[in-house]
Amino acid sequence: MFNNSLKKFINRKRETKGMINIDPLQAGGILTEEARRALIEWGDGFSVCDFCQGKLEEIKNPPIYDFIRETLPKFIGADVVCLTNGAREGKFMITHALAKSGDFIIIDKNAHYTTYVAAERAGLKIKEISNSGYPEFKIDVNKYEEAINEIQSEKGHMVLILLTWPDGNYGNLSDAKKLAEIAKKYNIPFLLNTAYAIGRMPVNMNELGADFVIASGHKSMASSGPIGFIGMKKKWEEIIMKKSQYFKKKEIENLGCAARGVSIMTLMASFPNVVERIKDWPNQVKKAQWFSEEMEKLGIKQLGEKSHQHDLMFFESEKLHQISQKHKRGAYFLYEQLKKNNIWGIKPGLTKNFKLSTFATTKEELEKVLKTFEDILKEN
C-alpha cells in the first residue's frame, strides 16, 4: 500500500521492551495498565476536547477539572496547579512571566540543562551556586544567601531562586526548607524543580515553603509525554496564569492550553496508582541504599549524598574504565554486556561514571544487575 521508502516509519518495535530498566529518565515513566487503556481510548488528536468549553483545565468530562483544580493541588500541597507540556516548559513559563530582560536567577550547579536553557530563553542572567565537588557534590543552601548579598551589592534584581530537588545527576536532596526561609527573608520567589520527586516520593509544597514546584508526568508519574504541571501559591496565580488581553478565558503563558492531548489522560489514569506507590517511598530509599552498598562491595563507588535518600544514583568505577581501555569493544563494552544480560539504562560509551535508578526494579532484578556487574568485573 505504501511507498517503500516510507515503510520504515510504521510498525517500529521497541527493542528494549521487557528488559530490566535502570534508566533514571525512564524508571518513573513506565505506564500503568490503566494508562495503557487510556492511550487506546483517548489516542485520537483532540479527543479530550470533546466537551471543552474553551479551557482544557475546566473540562468536566473526562474529569480534568477535578484532577487539576482539586485533586492535584491537595496531592502536592499547592494552592493552584496549571498544566504544562513538561517540566522545562513549566520553568520557562515561570521565568518568562516573572522576568524582565537582564534580571538574575540563582540556581544550583546541579540543575538540569533545561533550567539553564529556560532562563536563557527568558533573557535572565544566571548565578550558579557551586556544589561541594567530589565525592558528594552537595549543595549548601547557605551559599544562596551569599549570592543574594553579592547581587544586591551590585544593584542587580533577582526574580527567582531555583533548587533542583533532587538533582538529576547525583540524586541529592538539598535542604529545601532552609532555602525557603532564605528566600522568604529576602522576598524572592522560590521554585523547587521536583521533576524527579513528585510521583516518586511525597512532596508537599506548602510544608517545604516553596512558591512554586514543577513536576514531570513522563519522568515520574507513569504518564506518556510530554506533560507536566506547575504547583504554586495563590498569590502567583494572577502573574503566571495571566489572561490574554484579546481572549478573556485564555492564558498567555500556556498559549491557551498546554498538554491538549492523550498525555493528560494517561497522567490521570495512572494517578491513583501513583498515590499508592509514593506510600512505599521509605522502602524505595532502603532498596537504593542496599543497592549502593552492594555496588561498593564490588568496588564501584557511589558518589553524591550518603546515606543516599533517592533512587537516582551516580557511580564511579576506575576498574570498569581500565577494562574499557583494553577491551576490543572499547568504551561500549559495558553497555553491550549489560544489554546482553537484559539490563537497560546505562548510556553507551560510559564506564567510569554512570547514573542509574532503582525505582522501577525489584530487589530480585537488582540482584541480577549486581551479579552481572560482578561477572563483568571478574571476566575482564
Added chain:
Amino acid sequence: MFNNSLKKFINRKRETKGMINIDPLQAGGILTEEARRALIEWGDGFSVCDFCQGKLEEIKNPPIYDFIRETLPKFIGADVVCLTNGAREGKFMITHALAKSGDFIIIDKNAHYTTYVAAERAGLKIKEISNSGYPEFKIDVNKYEEAINEIQSEKGHMVLILLTWPDGNYGNLSDAKKLAEIAKKYNIPFLLNTAYAIGRMPVNMNELGADFVIASGHKSMASSGPIGFIGMKKKWEEIIMKKSQYFKKKEIENLGCAARGVSIMTLMASFPNVVERIKDWPNQVKKAQWFSEEMEKLGIKQLGEKSHQHDLMFFESEKLHQISQKHKRGAYFLYEQLKKNNIWGIKPGLTKNFKLSTFATTKEELEKVLKTFEDILKEN
C-alpha cells in the same frame, strides 16, 4: 485497591466513540491503525529516548532523524523542519526568536486565537488585516501592503507577516502566493499557518514562497497530541534553532527538545497514510462543495469563500435559530438531536452559526447528516 474518590480518574470511556465526526478540530486527527499500534508500543514516558545521544531530532532508532531531517522537509517543500509541541508553540517559537518587544506582527483578522496569544506572549504589537465581512469574510492580501506602508510611515518595525491558511472559522484559502511577493518586496519574513492544511491537502512551502509554515500533528496529521512542527527556509535556521550558550547541542527556543514522547511515534506511524490521503484532496474538495450545496438546498447558508476549497465550512441558519427560541431544550436542541442521531461535532448551544468539517466522513455518512438536518427542520 484505590481510594474511592480517585476511581473516577480510571477507565474513562470516550462517549463519542463510533459517532459520525464532523468536528473540524477532530476530523484530521483521528488515528490510523498504525498510529494506534505505535501508541501501545511506545507509550511509556521517555521511550523514544532509548537511543538518544542528546537531541530528539537526531535519534536514528526509531528513525526520527530520517523523518524530521529528510522526509518531512521534502514532503512540505521546506529546507529545514523542527519539531514543536504544536502549532501554537511553533508560532511562539518564531515570534519569540524574531521579536524585540514593541515590534509589529501583521496578521489576518481570521487568525486563530493562539496567533494573538503567541504574539502577545512575545511582546509584539498586532496589526490586523480586516476581512471582507459577511458573507464571505475574505482576506484581500493587498491590504497587507497598505498596513506595511502605514507602519513604515510611523517608523514602526515589522518582524513578521502571518496568514492563516486556511483559517479555522470559514476555511478560506487566501492568496498566499501574492502575499509572499508582497513580503519579499518589503523584506519581511512570511509565516503561513497551515495547521488545517498540512496533512489534509498538498502544501509546498517553497512554491508558495513562504519563509515559514507551521503544522499540527493532532489537528491534521492523524497523530496523538500535542505535536507539530515548523518548516522554514535555510536562512532562518540559525535564528529559530539557535543553540544555547551553555549547551552546544541544545536549542534555546525548543528548550532542548520539544515533543519528546509518544506523539512523535504516532505522527511518524501515520505519515505514510497521510502521504496517500492528500492525493485524494481534489475529491475531498468536491465532497465539501457537494455538501455545501445540499445544505443550501435545506436553507442552511454556507458562509466563507465559494466555491469552497476546503473541508472546513461555516454555516448560518436563521431557521434553526428560530426553532431554538421556542424549543424546550433551547439552544441545546440542535446539539442534542444530532447526538441522538449519532452525529458529533457541532458545539452545544450553537444553532444560528456553526462550523463543521467533511474531512473524516464518507459521502454516505454525510447523506445521513443532511437527512438529519432535514428532519430536524421539518419536525420542529
